[in-house]
Amino acid sequence: xxxxxxxxxxxxxxxxxxxxxxxxxxxxxxxxxxxxxxxxxxxxxxxxxxxxxxxxxxxxxxxxxxxxxxxxxxxxxxxxxxxxxxxxxxxxxxxxxxxxxxxxxxxxxxxxxxxxxxxxxxxxxxxxxxxxxxxxxxxxxxxxxxxxxxxxxxxxxxxxxxxxxxxxxxxxxxxxxxxxxxxxxxxxxxxxxxxxxxxxxxxxxxxxxxxxxxxxxxxxxxxxxxxxxxxxxxxxxxxxxxxxxxxxxxxxxxxxxxxxxxxxxxxxxxxxxxxxxxxxxxxxxxxxxxxxxxxxxxxxxxxxx
Amino acid sequence: xxxxxxxxxxxxxxxxxxxxxxxxxxxxxxxxxxxxxxxxxxxxxxxxxxxxxxxxxxxxxxxxxxxxxxxxxxxxxxxxxxxxxxxxxxxxxxxxxxxxxxxxxxxxxxxxxxxxxxxxxxxxxxxxxxxxxxxxxxxxxxxxxxxxxxxxxxxxxxxxxxxxxxxxxxxxxxxxxxxxxxxxxxxxxxxxxxxxxxxxxxxxxxxxxxxxxxxxxxxxxxxxxxxxxxxxxxxxxxxxxxxxxxxxxxxxxxxxxxxxxxxxxxxxxxxxxxxxxxxxxxxxxxxxxxxxxxxxxxxxxxxxxxxxxxxxxxxxxxxxxxxxxxxxxxxx
Amino acid sequence: xxxxxxxxxxxxxxxxxxxxxxxxxxxxxxxxxxxxxxxxxxxxxxxxxxxxxxxxxxxxxxxxxxxxxxxxxxxxxxxxxxxxxxxxxxxxxxxxxxxxxxxxxxxxxxxxxxxxxxxxxxxxxxxxxxxxxxxxxxxxxxxxxxxxxxxxxxxxxxxxxxxxxxxxxxxxxxxxxxxxxxxxxxxxxxxxxxxxxxxxxxxxxxxxxxxxxxxxxxxxxxxxxxxxxxxxxxxxxxxxxxxxxxxxxxxxxxxxxxxxxxxxxxxxxxxxxxxxxxxxxxxxxxxxxxxxxxxxxxxxxxxxxxxxxxxxxxxxxxxxxxxxxxxxxx
Numbered sequence: 001x002x003x004x005x006x007x008x009x010x011x012x013x014x015x016x017x018x019x020x021x022x023x024x025x026x027x028x029x030x031x032x033x034x035x036x037x038x039x040x041x042x043x044x045x046x047x048x049x050x051x052x053x054x055x056x057x058x059x060x061x062x063x064x065x066x067x068x069x070x071x072x073x074x075x076x077x078x079x080x081x082x083x084x085x086x087x088x089x090x091x092x093x094x095x096x097x098x099x100x101x102x103x104x105x106x107x108x109x110x111x112x113x114x115x116x117x118x119x120x121x122x123x124x125x126x127x128x129x130x131x132x133x134x135x136x137x138x139x140x141x142x143x144x145x146x147x148x149x150x151x152x153x154x155x156x157x158x159x160x161x162x163x164x165x166x167x168x169x170x171x172x173x174x175x176x177x178x179x180x181x182x183x184x185x186x187x188x189x190x191x192x193x194x195x196x197x198x199x200x201x202x203x204x205x206x207x208x209x210x211x212x213x214x215x216x217x218x219x220x221x222x223x224x225x226x227x228x229x230x231x232x233x234x235x236x237x238x239x240x241x242x243x244x245x246x247x248x249x250x251x252x253x254x255x256x257x258x259x260x261x262x263x264x265x266x267x268x269x270x271x272x273x274x275x276x277x278x279x280x281x282x283x284x285x286x287x288x289x290x291x292x293x294x295x296x297x298x299x300x301x302x303x304x305x
Numbered sequence: 306x307x308x309x310x311x312x313x314x315x316x317x318x319x320x321x322x323x324x325x326x327x328x329x330x331x332x333x334x335x336x337x338x339x340x341x342x343x344x345x346x347x348x349x350x351x352x353x354x355x356x357x358x359x360x361x362x363x364x365x366x367x368x369x370x371x372x373x374x375x376x377x378x379x380x381x382x383x384x385x386x387x388x389x390x391x392x393x394x395x396x397x398x399x400x401x402x403x404x405x406x407x408x409x410x411x412x413x414x415x416x417x418x419x420x421x422x423x424x425x426x427x428x429x430x431x432x433x434x435x436x437x438x439x440x441x442x443x444x445x446x447x448x449x450x451x452x453x454x455x456x457x458x459x460x461x462x463x464x465x466x467x468x469x470x471x472x473x474x475x476x477x478x479x480x481x482x483x484x485x486x487x488x489x490x491x492x493x494x495x496x497x498x499x500x501x502x503x504x505x506x507x508x509x510x511x512x513x514x515x516x517x518x519x520x521x522x523x524x525x526x527x528x529x530x531x532x533x534x535x536x537x538x539x540x541x542x543x544x545x546x547x548x549x550x551x552x553x554x555x556x557x558x559x560x561x562x563x564x565x566x567x568x569x570x571x572x573x574x575x576x577x578x579x580x581x582x583x584x585x586x587x588x589x590x591x592x593x594x595x596x597x598x599x600x601x602x603x604x605x606x607x608x609x610x611x612x613x614x615x616x617x618x619x620x621x622x623x624x625x626x627x628x629x630x631x632x633x634x635x636x637x
Numbered sequence: 638x639x640x641x642x643x644x645x646x647x648x649x650x651x652x653x654x655x656x657x658x659x660x661x662x663x664x665x666x667x668x669x670x671x672x673x674x675x676x677x678x679x680x681x682x683x684x685x686x687x688x689x690x691x692x693x694x695x696x697x698x699x700x701x702x703x704x705x706x707x708x709x710x711x712x713x714x715x716x717x718x719x720x721x722x723x724x725x726x727x728x729x730x731x732x733x734x735x736x737x738x739x740x741x742x743x744x745x746x747x748x749x750x751x752x753x754x755x756x757x758x759x760x761x762x763x764x765x766x767x768x769x770x771x772x773x774x775x776x777x778x779x780x781x782x783x784x785x786x787x788x789x790x791x792x793x794x795x796x797x798x799x800x801x802x803x804x805x806x807x808x809x810x811x812x813x814x815x816x817x818x819x820x821x822x823x824x825x826x827x828x829x830x831x832x833x834x835x836x837x838x839x840x841x842x843x844x845x846x847x848x849x850x851x852x853x854x855x856x857x858x859x860x861x862x863x864x865x866x867x868x869x870x871x872x873x874x875x876x877x878x879x880x881x882x883x884x885x886x887x888x889x890x891x892x893x894x895x896x897x898x899x900x901x902x903x904x905x906x907x908x909x910x911x912x913x914x915x916x917x918x919x920x921x922x923x924x925x926x927x928x929x930x931x932x933x934x935x936x937x938x939x940x941x942x943x944x945x946x947x948x949x950x951x952x953x954x955x956x957x958x959x960x961x962x963x964x965x966x967x
Contacts, residue, residue, distance in 0.1 A: 021801075028324055191751040195814070198709050199765045200738035213755045349833035350804075450921075464922040465697075494696035494860065495904040496919045502906070503916075521833060524906030547910045565838040566908050567863040569890065576845070577838035577867060583803045584833075 032293060039289025045282030053100035060093035064249050073265045083267040085257055091271055098249040099275050101161075102231045105250070106283070108165045109230035113172040114223040120173065121180025122207050122215065126188055135181065138174040146171050146229070147236050154242045164243055168233060172226045179222045183215040217294040221287055228283035235276055251276045310337035311515045312361065312483055317375035319360045328587040330356040332539035333375070335614070338483065343509055343516040345530035345547070347523060347562070351584045353539040354519045358485045361517075362396050380482070398428040401476035405488035407468035411460040417444070417471050418456030424478045443474040448504055466497035473504065480512070487519045502529050523566050527551055535559045538584060538595040541614055545622030555617070555624040555632050557600045594627070602628045650723075651684035652854055653708070653741075653822060658682070658717035660700070660707050664927055675926045677703040679878035680717070685822065690848065690855040692869030692886070694862050694901070698923055700878040701858045705824045708856070709743055710734065721822075739769060742815035746827035748807035752799040758785075758810055759795035765818050784813040789843060805836035809843070816851065824856045829864060841868055863905055866890060871959075874898050877926060877934040880953070884960035894962040896939050933965065941966055 033039055052059060068088035076083045082091035124134040141149065153167040187193065188211065196206050231251070237243030238252025239259075246253055251272050258268030319331035330353045338344045346354045363384065365371035377384040380399060387395070396402075404410050412420060421440035425431060431439070437456075444452035447470040460468060469489060476484055486505065490498035506529055509516050518530060526533050527547060534544040535556065543556040554560045561580035582599045585591065593610050597603040606627055614625040617633055626632070660678040678700040685691050695701045707714040710726065719726040726737060745751040752761055762781035766772055772780065782792045788809040799807055808828060815823055825844070829837040845868060848855060859865050865872060866886055873883040874897065882895040893899045896917075903917045921938050924930050930937045936946040945965050953963040 024325070031324070191745045191747055192753045194706075194711055195743070195745060195751055195811075196764070196768075197711055198738065198743045199768050199814075199818075200735045201764070201768045205768065210753055210756075349835060466922055494923070495862075496696065496900060497922065498906075499904040499916055500919070522906060523834070523908040527908045527910040528906045551908065551910050561835060563908060565835045567838070567841070567861070567867045569863055569866065569902065569905060569907065573867050573886065576842050579838040579842065580835045581839075583805050583836055 029293075033289075036289045036292055038285045039293060042282050042284070042286030042289055045278060046286055049099060049103060049279055049282060052096055053103050056096045056100050059096055060090060062090045062093040064089065064093045064097040065247060066090070073261065073268075075265070076267055082271045083265070085268055086261060086265075091254075091268065094249040094254055095251075095271050095275050098251045098254050098272060099279060101244065101248060101250040102234055102252075102276075102279060105161065105165060105168070105234045105244075106227045106231040106279075109168040109172060110223045110227040112165065112169040113176050113226055114219055116169065117173045117176025118180050118212070118215065118219060121177040122184050122212060124177065125181040125184025126203070126207050126211060131181070134177070138177050141170070142174045142178075146233055150233055150237055151240065151242050154237060159242060159245045161244055161248070164234060164237065168230050171233065172230060176219065176222055176226065179218050180215045183218050184211050187211045187214045221291045221294065224283055224287035224290060228280045228287070231276070231279055231283070251279075310339045311379065312338040312517070313376075313378040314357070314361070315376040315378070317357065317360060317377060318373065319356055319365070320372045320374070321365075321370055322372070323370075325588060330539050330587060331360055334536070334539070334541055336534050336541060336544060338515050338517050339532075341509065341513045341515060342532060343506070343518055343530045345526035345533045346517065346519045346536060347521060347526055347533060348536035349521060349562075349584055351538070351587070352536040354536050355487055356539075357536070358402070358487050358517060358519050361485060362400060362402055363392055364402075394428075397424060397476075397481075398479045399481055400483045400485060401479070401481040402485040402487065403469070403472045403476050403489050405491045407465065407472045407492075408460060410472055411468060413460055416457055416459055417463070420471075421456075421475050421478055424475050428479045439478070440474075443477055444471070446477065446508075447471070447474045448500075449474070464497075465493055466500060469493065469497075469501050470504065473501075473508070477508065477512075477514075481514065483515045483517065484508075485517045485519070488521070489518070490525065491521070498525075505529065523551075523563060535562070538590060539587070540595060540625065541623075542596065542626070543622065543624045544614075545620075549620070549622050553622075553633065555620075555622055555629045556596075556626050557602050557628075557632070558596050560632075561599075594625075602626075602632070652687040652722065653685040653856075654718075654720040655684070655708070656682050656718045656720070658704060658707060658719065659715045660703050660712065661715045673927050676878050676929065677926065678707065678714075681875070681878075681880050682717075683873055683880065683883060685854055685856055687821075687854055688848075688852060689870040690857050690868050692865035692872040693856060693858045693875060694860065694865050694872060695875035696860055696901075696923060698877075698926060699875040700926075701860075701875050702826050704875075705743065705826050705856060705858050708824060709738075709741055711743075735769075739818045740820050741822045741824065742818065742820040743824045743826060744808075744811050744815050744828045747831055748804050748811055749799075749831075751811050752807055754799055756798075757795070758797045758799070758802070761799075761810065762795075762814055762817055765814060769818065771818075780817060781813075784817050787816070787847070788813045789839075803836075804832055805839060808832060808836075808840055812840075812844070812847070816847065816853075819851070820853070822854045822856065824858070826858050827860065828857075830859060830861060837864065844868065861905075862901055874901065877924065877929055879934060879963070880961075881935065881964070882960075882962045883953075884957070884962075888957065888960050892957075892960075894956055894960070894967050895935075895964050896941055896966070897935050900938075900940075933963075 066089060071084050071088040073086055074080055074084040080090055080092065082095060085091055085094065120134050124131040149171050150167050153170065154163060157163040157167065193206060193210060196210055234243055234250065235252035235255065238250050239256045241256065243252050244250040254272035255269060258272065262269050314334055314336050317331055317334045318329055320327050320329050334357050346357065348354045359365060360373060361377055361384065373385050384395065418437060418440045421443055422433065422436040425436040425439055441452045441456055444455055449455050449467060449470050463471065490501050493501060502525060505516060508514060520526060530547050532545065533547050533550050535542050535558065537558050543550060543554065543559045550559065554563055564578040565580065567577060580599050591598050592608060594607040594612055597607040600607065612625050612627045614623050616623045617629055658678055658681045662675040662677055664673045664675045681704060683691065693701045693704065703712060706712045708719055714727055717727065721737060726734065729737065759778065759781050762784055763777045766777045766780060782795060785792055785794055790806060790809055829840050832840060841864060847853060857865060857868055869886050871883065871885050872889050873880050874895065875881065876897050882898045889898065893902055900917050900919050917940060919938055924937055932948045933946040933951050936942040939946065949965065951963045951965045953961050956962050956967055
């Protein structure tokens, strides 16, 4: 009889109690999420941006490329809430499409660099000799300021949306790889990894099945920061003429267009600028909130034995 | 042991307010530590022995996490009634505490000597030089060889046993009247454990300092303590003189604990007797007697009503069990 | 007390014979010019006989865990051989070692970090079967459920995450994971030292039961000699990387020969206040393995040390049938 681990109270063992515990955990997470202002505001803004981007054609109804010479440089009015630019194009429409373009680039870069950074980080973290090679390359990339590196690569490749995504991905892979690598280095030392060795598990199985899941939450957090950062760098490059080629609206292009008219038609700068701030703020708030929610140390605070 | 105990805990309750609701790791604990006495508090992890000790020094975050009920009388005052500032004057000065892991309790960037000096100067108006001399004297008192040299070393340069001696030296700096030792030897090897226990006993005898020794090891209790308090799930289930309790334990949990300890004598081929199951989590406390679900003596009464902690007629041992009388009878 | 139970003498050929095992680490010492070496395990030899439990006892830093892990090549040994049924495990390639992984398994000390916190118990138990390509998914699940029962848990624990379990329950899972491949030898690396005393005795009882049912051979590594006494047939005492004494359990307790063994025995606190004994006081700490003492490694702390102990390394001798010790004073 004593060989059986009998006594955890019956209530704890029934499936019903288990489901209740699960539901309770989900409720706790929801409560923590709601209590985390950054996460709430960030995700609300992101939802807003996503809706605007997805429904861009329905929001303004105008053509972002439609020239209207009669209505050049009109200040904001009921007909043109954000005013018009030097070609008479509706600025609201262009800001909406520009935000969409920037968000697309940001998302693509965050996704691609997360994927590549994950692979590099995991293998660098797990295999010692590979670490030496991979991380030296990453350090080399890290040594350049992001914008400078991107400009150099864009100059070599030529401006296009595709090239921009490729360049920015290369720029941001090291930051992701570093985060993943440090998480892998920690997991690698855990006894359960040693247990897997003792069972004869292959290297790839250990890396992907047992080390990768632990790297996911820091990866997601870092990915959201890369998202924001990529939008800023995209804007900077487009502003400098090394990013998305005109006339495609992107937040950087719009700011660049506005700079010639900043004294007389400041709305051409103000509205794209505000949109940029909003998008980047949303991503950063979301990232911060997520980090607090996923960080196991923050989670355990106030729950001592 | 004089009539007036140095520490008297009356019906202490410590509540933790967690996201999952309120739990009470210390639930109505009453115990006392007499002058010059070493009292052992034993139980498995989760029994509330450490929480009780930390409540005495009010170490929990009272703004966000914990709240206390009851009374902790020390030196004519109720510690629970003191302001945070007054409480700081008690900690490390009148009551000191040492912990299981001496490495994380020592600051790695200061020398051993420096840390003792700091403690001294925190509570006493003495000069740096005098404090330094006192620090070396304290290190010598705790049996550290070449204290002058050791005082200039950093925590990582010392072994585990040496670090625990340093912790004790820091704890003794202000000549406290009560030392709370929370699993002081659990992280140490047996030969080193024996040295540290000897040191604690020696200091107790020479300085007349009372000790509250928290441990999960009944062997440690038997060898060092004069009285023992057995805890289970936040409550005292048995307390009394060490010799009495070890000779004739009255609570089924105490009996289970004692039988489970592997011994150096006796029949080793036999199965180690054990208590079934494990300590339930704090938010699933059983009805009635808290030990009933694991207890061989449990009946319907046990499962519905909680027994009081009381002494049997003609006995000094206090026990929380409906069947204590029967157990005492069968023990004879 | 010189009686030796017949089962232990039956098999002449040991299941595992360890010969002159050494594991040295290069330590980055204080000086960059002087390369120092930590001799974690320094020439250990012993036999593991089929069906027995060999207890390996020593204080932290004596190399007992390193020894256990080098047998499984979780850390590569520096020198020596480990003959498992005549085949040297240390000479196998990674690939051919795979087959032996099924036969030799390990249970770890820390039930908290030895299970993947993100993997449900059932998957953790199936993992070894997946790795070795055993059975269909359905069969693996059945086998995992069966193992849960074997180690005293219930089927519904299959869906639990490790943090939902108590320390004792987790250690049962660790045991089940090691046993699911039907190994012959289980290396138990401090399997109960992180557990409370009642849970500890539950696990020790369970291990003894499983040993009898599944015909297992244990190498039981622990620092607590009282626990080891209850499970082991023979015991080896380690000090600073060397085996200083080895004997059948009853002989060792009746007549400990090495001073270190005597000290170790007298240091164990006994739960009996009326029988407080005189201890053999032991001076000082374990010397640094970076700079081990000359001669007998124990001489710096030995109450009986002589001049000879300081200079000459004692050789292991048989002092009684099956009882070995390495000390000049015997």
